[in-house]
Amino acid sequence: MLLRFTYHSVLRLLFVFAACYPFNSMAQDVLVPVLSEGNGSIEDTVPTIASVSERLAGAKLKEVAAIVNELETVGGTQVLPLFQALIDGDLFYTKGDKRIVIAKRIDSSKQYLLKDAISGDELGTVEKKKIRKVKTNNRLRSGIRTTIARLHLFSDDVSLRQGAISNMSEKLTQDNVNLLLQAKQTEKNKSVRASIEVALAMYQLDAGERSEKLAAIGLLKGNLDPTVRNKLATVVESESDKSIAQAAAAALKTIEGKITFYGYLETLFFGLSLGSVLLLVAAGLAITFGVMGVINMAHGEMIMLGAYTTYVIQLLMPNHIALSIFIAIPAAFIVSALFGILIERGVIQFLKGRPLETLLATFGISLILQQFVRSIFSPLNRQVATPEFMSGALEINSVFSITYNRLYILVFALLVFFILQLILKKTSLGLNVRAVSQNRDMAKAMGIRTEWVDALTFGLGSGIAGLAGVALSQITNVGPNLGQAYIIDSFMVVVFGGVGNLWGTLVGGFSLGVLNKFLEPATGAVLAKIIVLVGIILFIQKRPRGLFPQKGRAAE
Amino acid sequence: MSSSLMNKLGHDRQAFLLSDTGSKVFLSLLVIMSLLVIVGNLMIPETSALHISTYTVTLLGKYLCFALLAMSVDVIWGYCGILSLGHGAFFALGGYGMGMYLMRQIGDRGVYGDPLLPDFMVFLNWQELPWFWYGFDQFWFAMLMILLVPGLLAFVFGWLAFRSRVTGVYLSIMTQALTYALLLAFFRNEMGFGGNNGLTDFKDIVGQDLQADSTRVSLFVISAIVLAFAYLLSRWILQSKFGRVIISIRDAEARTRFLGYRTESYKVWLFVYSAVLAGIAGALYVPQVGIINPSEFAPLNSIEVVVWVAVGGRGTLYGAIAGAILVNFAKTRFTAIFPEAWLFALGGLFVVVTVFLPKGIVGLLAKRNKKNNGPDNKVAEADV
Numbered sequence: 001m002l003l004r005f006t007y008h009s010v011l012r013l014l015f016v017f018a019a020c021y022p023f024n025s026m027a028q029d030v031l032v033p034v035l036s037e038g039n040g041s042i043e044d045t046v047p048t049i050a051s052v053s054e055r056l057a058g059a060k061l062k063e064v065a066a067i068v069n070e071l072e073t074v075g076g077t078q079v080l081p082l083f084q085a086l087i088d089g090d091l092f093y094t095k096g097d098k099r100i101v102i103a104k105r106i107d108s109s110k111q112y113l114l115k116d117a118i119s120g121d122e123l124g125t126v127e128k129k130k131i132r133k134v135k136t137n138n139r140l141r142s143g144i145r146t147t148i149a150r151l152h153l154f155s156d157d158v159s160l161r162q163g164a165i166s167n168m169s170e171k172l173t174q175d176n177v178n179l180l181l182q183a184k185q186t187e188k189n190k191s192v193r194a195s196i197e198v199a200l201a202m203y204q205l206d207a208g209e210r211s212e213k214l215a216a217i218g219l220l221k222g223n224l225d226p227t228v229r230n231k232l233a234t235v236v237e238s239e240s241d242k243s244i245a246q247a248a249a250a251a252l253k254t255i256e257g258k259i260t261f262y263g264y265l266e267t268l269f270f271g272l273s274l275g276s277v278l279l280l281v282a283a284g285l286a287i288t289f290g291v292m293g294v295i296n297m298a299h300g301e302m303i304m305l306g307a308y309t310t311y312v313i314q315l316l317m318p319n320h321i322a323l324s325i326f327i328a329i330p331a332a333f334i335v336s337a338l339f340g341i342l343i344e345r346g347v348i349q350f351l352k353g354r355p356l357e358t359l360l361a362t363f364g365i366s367l368i369l370q371q372f373v374r375s376i377f378s379p380l381n382r383q384v385a386t387p388e389f390m391s392g393a394l395e396i397n398s399v400f401s402i403t404y405n406r407l408y409i410l411v412f413a414l415l416v417f418f419i420l421q422l423i424l425k426k427t428s429l430g431l432n433v434r435a436v437s438q439n440r441d442m443a444k445a446m447g448i449r450t451e452w453v454d455a456l457t458f459g460l461g462s463g464i465a466g467l468a469g470v471a472l473s474q475i476t477n478v479g480p481n482l483g484q485a486y487i488i489d490s491f492m493v494v495v496f497g498g499v500g501n502l503w504g505t506l507v508g509g510f511s512l513g514v515l516n517k518f519l520e521p522a523t524g525a526v527l528a529k530i531i532v533l534v535g536i537i538l539f540i541q542k543r544p545r546g547l548f549p550q551k552g553r554a555a556e
Numbered sequence: 557m558s559s560s561l562m563n564k565l566g567h568d569r570q571a572f573l574l575s576d577t578g579s580k581v582f583l584s585l586l587v588i589m590s591l592l593v594i595v596g597n598l599m600i601p602e603t604s605a606l607h608i609s610t611y612t613v614t615l616l617g618k619y620l621c622f623a624l625l626a627m628s629v630d631v632i633w634g635y636c637g638i639l640s641l642g643h644g645a646f647f648a649l650g651g652y653g654m655g656m657y658l659m660r661q662i663g664d665r666g667v668y669g670d671p672l673l674p675d676f677m678v679f680l681n682w683q684e685l686p687w688f689w690y691g692f693d694q695f696w697f698a699m700l701m702i703l704l705v706p707g708l709l710a711f712v713f714g715w716l717a718f719r720s721r722v723t724g725v726y727l728s729i730m731t732q733a734l735t736y737a738l739l740l741a742f743f744r745n746e747m748g749f750g751g752n753n754g755l756t757d758f759k760d761i762v763g764q765d766l767q768a769d770s771t772r773v774s775l776f777v778i779s780a781i782v783l784a785f786a787y788l789l790s791r792w793i794l795q796s797k798f799g800r801v802i803i804s805i806r807d808a809e810a811r812t813r814f815l816g817y818r819t820e821s822y823k824v825w826l827f828v829y830s831a832v833l834a835g836i837a838g839a840l841y842v843p844q845v846g847i848i849n850p851s852e853f854a855p856l857n858s859i860e861v862v863v864w865v866a867v868g869g870r871g872t873l874y875g876a877i878a879g880a881i882l883v884n885f886a887k888t889r890f891t892a893i894f895p896e897a898w899l900f901a902l903g904g905l906f907v908v909v910t911v912f913l914p915k916g917i918v919g920l921l922a923k924r925n926k927k928n929n930g931p932d933n934k935v936a937e938a939d940v
Contacts, residue, residue: 295725350911355725356639357910360866363859364906371899488736488855491729526740533737537713537730541720 049075049118053082053100056134057093065140072147075118076155082117083148087141091117092131099123103131146175153183161192169199169227177203198223202231205248213244221251222258224398229255262400267517273406275513276413277475279506280468281486282493283417286505287461288340289494291424291437292454294348295359298366299490300483302462305339306332306469307478308373311382322387325470332466339369340462344455366483374480381477390474409471416467417506423460424502433457437500492536498546508547512536578918579791582874583784589616590780597773610772614844615888617776619881621841624783626864626880627873628833631790633862634870635799636826637806639724642731643834644858645738646706648848650835652742653705655755655848656689657698658766662759675757676750686748695762702839703832710831711824718820718827723809732855739853754849761843772844779840783877786833790873793829802826863902866909869916879916 052070059067068086071079085091085102092103092112101123103112112131114123136144152164161183168176180196180203187193201216208216217235220228232255235248281303288296296302310328317324343365351358390408393401424430432453435443444450472482489512497508512532519528543549593616596608625647632638664671668678672685691697713734717727745751764771793799804812805819813819842848851857861880868879883905890898913920 295728347907347911354914356728357914359639359725359728360859360862361907361910364863364903364910367899367903367906369903371896371903374899375896488729488733492733495726495729526744530737530740533733537733538716540722540726540730541716544720544722544726 049079053079053118054098056091056100057098058132059134061135061137061140064135065143068140068144068147072151076151078118080148080151081120083144083151085117086134086136087144087148089133089136091134091136093134094126094131096130100134101131146179149176150179153179154186158189158192161187161189162195165192165195165199166225166227169195169202172199172203172206198225198228202228205231205235210241210244213241214247217244217247217251221254224255224258224262226398259399262397266400267521268514269402269406271514271517272510273410273513274517275510276406276410277468277472277486278489278493278513279417279509280409280413280471281465282490282497282505282509283413283420283502284461284464284468285490285494286497286500286502287420287464288458289491290500290502290505291433292457292461293355293437294344294458295355295362296343296348296458296461297359297363297487298343298369299462299465300485300487301366301369302336302340302465302483303469303472303486304373304478304480304483305336305369306466307384307473307482308377308382308469309335309466310470310473311377311384311478314384321385322389325387325390325474328470328473329467332470333463334466336466336469337459337463340465341455341459343462344458348458349451349454366487370480370484377480379480381479384473384478386474405474409474412467412471416464417502420460420464421502429453429456429460433460492533494546495540496536496546498548501546501548504546504548578872578874579787582787582877586780586784590777593776594773597769610769613769613772613776617772617779617844618841619884620776620779620783621837621844622861622864622884623877623880624779624786624837624840625834625861626868626876627783627786627790628830628837629861630865630868630870630873630876631794631833632826632830633865634872634876635794635806636802636823637809638823638827639728639862640731640827640830641728641855641858641862642733642735643830643861644855645731645735645853646710646831646834647838647841647857647861648738648742648850648852649706649709650702650838651842651848651852652749652755652838653692653698653702653835654839654842655758656692656701656749657695658758658761658843659755660689660693661761662757665759666757674750674755676753676755677748680745688748699839702835706831706835706838707828710828714824714827715820718823721820732858735853735858736855739850739855742850742853750849752850754847754851755842756847756849758843758846766843766846775840775844779844782836782840786836787873787877790829790833794873798822798825860902863906863909865916867905867913867916869918869920872918875916875918878918882917 049071052067052074055067056064068083071082075082081102082091082100090102090104091100092114093100094114100117101114102117103114103126105112106125110128111125112128113125114131115121116123149164149168152160153168155161165180165183168180177200180199184193184196184200187196197219201219204212204216205220217232220232229252232248232252236245236252239245239248281299284302285296285299288294288299309332310325313328313331314321314324317327343362347361347365348358351361386405390405393403394407395401424433432443432448433456435446435448436450436453436457440450443453468486469482472478472486476482493508493512494505496512497504497506515535516528516532519531522528523531540546593608593613596606597610597613600607602609625643628646629640629643632640659674662674666675666678668675670678673682677685692701713731717730722730741747742749742754743752749755758766760766761771764774794802801812801817801819801822805817805822809819838848838852860883864880864883865876866879867883868877869875886901887898890901909916915922
């Protein structure tokens, strides 16, 4: 009994000490928007807050507690920065006009940067002797901390309330629990209510009766929050009551099952993401190789050119990163398409019907383009900045989140794919392309300018490679070897999916991507790639024409 | 080599092999060069202007290995129309075989002084030799493996590919994927081939110090002899009935098949032969340059070999050899004078040769000397 008691008191002491930190960061993160939102109401409330807070100047310790309480009722969330500064020891008043300010020392000099404690206006820098600290002690601080938590917990902002709860559930002191119980009565938002219940259940695991503990475990079952998991794990280890420990273990198992499930979901997403990149890089190839039958080993360099176009456009407009991406998309298409047309007119048209020579010549072109870029931009990798709307992640729960850049690329790849399908199926260019690819002589006899169509088709395929370059610039560094890394992969995708079939490329890209990512955890990235390569080599033995071979007369 | 000429000489193959001008020129050049190197390096003192430095000897030896590699590609590309973009893989495998032998010869003279384990294994904290390193301390075993491993890989790959009639660019891309997969695999430390750094720091070969001039010259001479022998053997194979079928497969595979030949077995065996040649080239290459690492598997290397053959002119064997030596000589000069430009030059070479010189330098010369040579080299004329 005695032992237990001391254990608790020690814990409490620890909590008091440890409490300082997390609140800090939280308060600073969330307060700025609150202040700026509250601007309109400042007009009528400021006088009262100001009059109350003025009394802090030179107040004795005894008086400070009372003033703080008064401030809370008068100011609400608006006095949060002031409270926070008080806890941190940053709250001062100027000796001259007794103004309450938040002062930050500038890099260990004697100068202090002042901000008004209530409005947040910058007041310039002063020397140390011009200001004096508002007195506090530890007891006062812990009181204020509770006050801050209360203010957060009962504020109007849902995210503020959620933040307060998640902070509280990391250290469930009696005060916090009381606050939570209070909040539970009034809380209307469902998800906030649920988090309060989870926090309370975690408290019950420590302090509750047996039945309460079991109920708490029942509630926590399936919750993915890492703090909940840790809590249950400690219960499993340290709980003396076997049935409770067992229940906790079972709950933990359910949670782990869920985590595994989300793990698979995450792998699937990574696979789809890799697949979308493969689809993008292979879609252009599916046109030039699949539809025209031209092996373009310089395809990777078309991707590289697209990526460098993105880089250059970003250099030209460094202040509009988001806009630069949208400009880069058509620009990269045009640059790569022009290079493609140039290659087709300059070299490939002379090698018609000699695929192996085409392969070699275009390989030579790829070497030239690489060296060209290396000479202009240096062989070093370049970083392309990611616009704001593409950075960050969509958090679905605490173990599963989707990064925006990969999500956007997935959407982009599908969009490009469907536009490409539309072009091939619905436009006259598409009709001509299909006609020429099926029977060149007949198409010519019908009056189609086959050379013209060849050049445009090649331009289209290369332009799409340029689009792939824009996408790739968002997930990897841009360098002269960017394209080479993808050329073999993209050929694999086209060959695997079936030459001359865009749907095959879609299915091939996604299935290879997903397969790769599911193999990776078991074998490591390199071995997974090797296994996939060998797998494709074997697959081609079985189905030399790929997953979806072209049928009918056009096949020959 | 008109067919009547061939029939006449069918009885006396030895005479036949040396009958055409290209072969005569090539073999005599090879003999003259070898003699010059022996005399120039070992007999003329270093102070003399006629002295050939050991560096040059090694460089020439390297060229000869590349020439052998190029010839192995020509055997299947020029004569059978199989464009392999993965012959560097067989070359590197042969090289690794030799490298493993040389590694075992280091013994306890390595940095860590372990009598059994090569340095990199000690570095990786391995306790014992992996099973596939056993036997490589024996020269004969290593030589056997140099022939067997590339041959076996080529057999398995070729059997799978040709049986299901993977041809043309598909096959090319598959071979490229093959060497790419091996590149990735050999980069892994866990593979037990020294990972990224490969095998190096060799000390001696069959008891001879690798740094000694005499060893260098011997290696060069051995390379020359092997090249000459391989040239004659390839010629003999390609002029035999087997070779005739191979050429007919190149020109009209379906027709050959309808005539009753199992074209896939012909192709597999030629592929295996070519891979073995490439493996030997790699094995000769490693002791001369003193290192083998995974970058030899890089797809670019394999494609470069193809360009050597294309520059020289495919379907003549000596054309491939000439191409390999010329391009590598140019590469040595270029990378020394202005390295930036080498890739431009190489890339340009690809384009120019394929667009303007489909038969390579040999084809160009043949065109010029048409009157002298008559309608020679039918082989080179047929489009692949």
